[in-house]
Amino acid sequence: MIKCNPHKTDLGPMVEAGRAHEHWCVADNYRTRLMAPGQPVLFWVSSHPRRGIWGAGQLAGTPVPGPQWKISTNITLFDEPILASDIRSIEELSMLEVFRSPQQSNPSWIDASAWEIVRTLLPD
Numbered sequence: 001m002i003k004c005n006p007h008k009t010d011l012g013p014m015v016e017a018g019r020a021h022e023h024w025c026v027a028d029n030y031r032t033r034l035m036a037p038g039q040p041v042l043f044w045v046s047s048h049p050r051r052g053i054w055g056a057g058q059l060a061g062t063p064v065p066g067p068q069w070k071i072s073t074n075i076t077l078f079d080e081p082i083l084a085s086d087i088r089s090i091e092e093l094s095m096l097e098v099f100r101s102p103q104q105s106n107p108s109w110i111d112a113s114a115w116e117i118v119r120t121l122l123p124d
Contacts (some may be wrong), residue, residue: 001042001098001108002026002073004054011045020055020075025068027105032063035071035107042118043075044098044108052084056122071107082121092117 002024004011014020020043026032036059043055057075064070087093097108110118 001044001110002071002075002106003044003046003098003108005047006045007047011048014077018077020057020073020077022060022072022074023070024073024106026063026071026107028065028069029105031107031109032069032071035059035063037061040115041073041075041107042110043073043077045081046098046102050081050083052087053082053118053121054078078123087118087121090117 002020004020004024009021026035039059041057041059042053043057045051045054055075055077057073059071060074061072064072084099087096088099093114096110096114097104
């Protein structure tokens with residue numbers, strides 16, 4: 001999961017384009033090193049009245065090291081976000097990392113069992 005804080009990254013151009021930016025900052029950690037092209041990725045918008053999952057797609061590349069590591073993505077935004085309140089109301093998803101540790105840097109983690117449930121919430 002890639003998180004976007006709209007107080008730091010303008011959502012307007014992404015919403016107009018129907019797509020998230022292609023490149024996102026990620027932490028220099030073991031999670032980033034597990035990222036690979038073709039893996040699914042969710043787009044979480046934080047610090048917003050309608051926070052939640054705003055899009056989904058795939059990783060488009062491998063992490064690029066540097067002073068600020070980056071990952072390429074191909075994320076399409078949904079017509080309507082899946083709100084955090086709706087996600088949290090599902091018992092199996094109530095302990096997602098974005099709820100337990102919202103300050104955690106990108107990427108955030110979703111385990112396989114939670115991913116199977118989240119997939120059922122995604123628009124066709």
